[in-house]
Amino acid sequence: MGVARTNTRDEILAAAARRFADAGFKGTSLQDIADDVGCSKATLLYHFDSKDAILAALIAPAARELAALSDRIARLDAATARDVAIDGFADLVVRYRREIALIFDELMRMFQRPAFEGIWPHVERLIAACVGQSPDPDDQMLARATLAGLAAVVLNRTDRDDTALRESIVRVARRALLPR
Amino acid sequence: MGVARTNTRDEILAAAARRFADAGFKGTSLQDIADDVGCSKATLLYHFDSKDAILAALIAPAARELAALSDRIARLDAATARDVAIDGFADLVVRYRREIALIFDELMRMFQRPAFEGIWPHVERLIAACVGQSPDPDDQMLARATLAGLAAVVLNRTDRDDTALRESIVRVARRALLPR
DNA sequence: TCGGGCTCTGACCGATCGGTCAGGCACACT
DNA sequence: AGTGTGCCTGACCGATCGGTCAGAGCCCGA
Numbered sequence A, B: 001m002g003v004a005r006t007n008t009r010d011e012i013l014a015a016a017a018r019r020f021a022d023a024g025f026k027g028t029s030l031q032d033i034a035d036d037v038g039c040s041k042a043t044l045l046y047h048f049d050s051k052d053a054i055l056a057a058l059i060a061p062a063a064r065e066l067a068a069l070s071d072r073i074a075r076l077d078a079a080t081a082r083d084v085a086i087d088g089f090a091d092l093v094v095r096y097r098r099e100i101a102l103i104f105d106e107l108m109r110m111f112q113r114p115a116f117e118g119i120w121p122h123v124e125r126l127i128a129a130c131v132g133q134s135p136d137p138d139d140q141m142l143a144r145a146t147l148a149g150l151a152a153v154v155l156n157r158t159d160r161d162d163t164a165l166r167e168s169i170v171r172v173a174r175r176a177l178l179p180r
Numbered sequence C: 001t002c003g004g005g006c007t008c009t010g011a012c013c014g015a016t017c018g019g020t021c022a023g024g025c026a027c028a029c030t
Numbered sequence D: 001a002g003t004g005t006g007c008c009t010g011a012c013c014g015a016t017c018g019g020t021c022a023g024a025g026c027c028c029g030a
Helices: A008-023 A030-037 A041-047 A051-074 A078-095 A097-111 A120-131 A137-155 A162-177 B008-023 B030-037 B041-047 B051-074 B078-095 B097-111 B120-131 B137-155 B162-177
Strands: none
Touching: A008 A030, A008 A041, A008 A051, A008 A097, A030 A041, A051 A078, A051 A097, A051 B120, A078 A097, A078 B120, A078 B137, A078 B162, A097 B097, A097 B137, A120 A137, A120 B051, A120 B078, A137 A162, A137 B078, A137 B097, A137 B137, A137 B162, A162 B078, A162 B137, B008 B030, B008 B041, B008 B051, B008 B097, B030 B041, B051 B078, B051 B097, B078 B097, B120 B137, B137 B162
């Protein structure tokens, strides 16, 4: 029928952003998005090559800005580059947290599976202990980020010597967490 | 037929661990595991209530130890608790990194989707800039962990004031990353 | 008025997956 | 020999999903 819909493409992206935020990428079917838009599933695939193409369009602005930041950094000396990297990182992370949430979504959903029931409180206790008794919200954020980051970093390690790896984690964690 | 298989249950868990490590939890079907064991899919569901139950059995030891660490910490004063928390965390993370990888698997797989093609090099450049030119491997680990952790932490924030959030991220990142 | 192209659609396809069920085999006990 | 029980299986089910396709309605330019 081709009803007068001026910018179906943008409506699809808006609906996809909503649905992905609610149920994640894998948890959202093309039919879900189509229902939100008020069109058929086939219409989505007329405007986009695939479900992945919708995702790509959604994160494209964030990816562009990240690339721009990366290029800017490449032309600076080490000291300046570090400052620009930190500022730019903070800026991107805050402005594009919806897009980043898309990436982390499946991770969060994993924790909600029955198999992981009841482990969150223990993790929280671990974090609280690392913060000590500081009321400073920055300390809170630092502790959460450090533990989460270290857990993620270890995955890419293929160290032969577990003891050495363990000790380096302790060193890094203490450096980040202990007051000076 | 019930062939003389003494410990099918353990064989299932071993096969599941292998498959999950290769293809992740979602990426592994019950049939995949059954093929590895050399039995039928129905046999898996005779020994375990569901696919989730297999996952639960796999992470049970890690969950138990985390709970034990959490309980131990709860009975200590703040200063000691922090030390024990860091040591215990490092120990758990190293010994159970396979189980942790299970949780992070879908996250890593997200980055391999075509939609994210080409963004890794930029992320790496960002990390490298944050490390500066230090050859210390601890600094490398710290930078990776800090950026990954901060990106994850921001997701649970619902701050009204984006500018303030941005500034606190910069403060925390600088505190963790800048040499003193 | 005619025709071509843009937009949109319902019907359909092939594949995957977790889970169920009735029944078969072998062994141990009586 | 008969019986029960633990272990295992093939066949099957219902549901989901991404993607394809032929065609229909509509607008616009010639």
